Amino acid sequence: MRNTIKVERAKKNITQADLAEAIDVSRLTIHSIETGKFNPSILIALKIARYFDIPVDELFMLEETD
Amino acid sequence: MARFTSLADHKFRIFGLLISFVAIILLVTLHALNFQYEEEWHDRIFIINHFIIVFGLYMIMFSKEIHDDERVQRIRYNLLKVNYTLTICGIMGYIAVTTLDRVEFSIYIVFYIIESVLIVYHLLFKYCLAANPDWIFKETTRNKFAVYYVFFSLLFLIGWIIYVVIHYKI
Numbered sequence: 001m002r003n004t005i006k007v008e009r010a011k012k013n014i015t016q017a018d019l020a021e022a023i024d025v026s027r028l029t030i031h032s033i034e035t036g037k038f039n040p041s042i043l044i045a046l047k048i049a050r051y052f053d054i055p056v057d058e059l060f061m062l063e064e065t066d
Numbered sequence: 067m068a069r070f071t072s073l074a075d076h077k078f079r080i081f082g083l084l085i086s087f088v089a090i091i092l093l094v095t096l097h098a099l100n101f102q103y104e105e106e107w108h109d110r111i112f113i114i115n116h117f118i119i120v121f122g123l124y125m126i127m128f129s130k131e132i133h134d135d136e137r138v139q140r141i142r143y144n145l146l147k148v149n150y151t152l153t154i155c156g157i158m159g160y161i162a163v164t165t166l167d168r169v170e171f172s173i174y175i176v177f178y179i180i181e182s183v184l185i186v187y188h189l190l191f192k193y194c195l196a197a198n199p200d201w202i203f204k205e206t207t208r209n210k211f212a213v214y215y216v217f218f219s220l221l222f223l224i225g226w227i228i229y230v231v232i233h234y235k236i
Contacts, residue, residue, distance in 0.1 A: 026133040028198060038137055038203045 003060045005034050008052045023047040072128065079129035086122025089115055116177040123184040131195070141194045144202050149187040153180060165230070 009019060016034070020027040023044065032038035033048075040048075049056040093115045131138050156179040164171040194202045 025135040026137070028195070029133075029135050029137040032137055032198045032203070035198075037198055037200055038140070039205070041136055044136065 001039055001060055001066055002036060002063055003033065005030070005048060005059065008054070008059065012052065019048070019051065022051050073134070074125070074129045076130050076132055076134075079126050082122045082125030082127075082129060084122075085125065086119050089118040089122060093119065113173065113177075116174070116181070120177065120180055120184070123181065123188070126188060127184065138195065141191065141202055145187055145191055145194065148190070149183055152183045152186070156180075156183060162226070 005019075009016070016030040017027045020030045024047075025044065029038070029040075029044075033040050033044075045056050045060055049059050052059065093112070096111065096115070157176055160175055160179060161171075163169055193199075
């Protein structure tokens, strides 16, 4: 699964730490989601989507191998 | 509504660290001084000491991190599986060795196995928190060789029972 969190962050000009604080997770968690190492739960995915005010499927996308 | 959790507060980590550290220092000192209180108390003192070390290490293990989010929970869950497997395999392996090779059974070795695995768990946990290795987050799929593991385990168990029955004329 790939995601566009980094792009959305750049649009809003916020750091990983800002996003982490907003959705109440650690910065390393945001980093591992961004790099695709860790797939978050629906709850965190929804929180991130709400923060950026975009639908979840625009933030997280399935890949061919998924 | 507050969710139930079996994990203690973060401050218990410091208590656990303190307890196990003091107990380890005490154990090393008792060994170094070749401690003898009374004949029958020798083992009891050491066993109680090991209990305290294990208790302290478990206290650290079941304490929350400062930011205990789902990444930390996933790391903890996966490492607990590793810890559980290593402990069972270690103790079973040791019991098998003492049965087959006539090595004298010692409860201290069991304690050392548990303590070593717990220390390895803590080191791995810290490493995974800091380094985010890929393998810890890897989604597990069904292993097609799983049936062979079960088959060979059962074969070993049956062979071992036959050996014990023949050898010890049970």
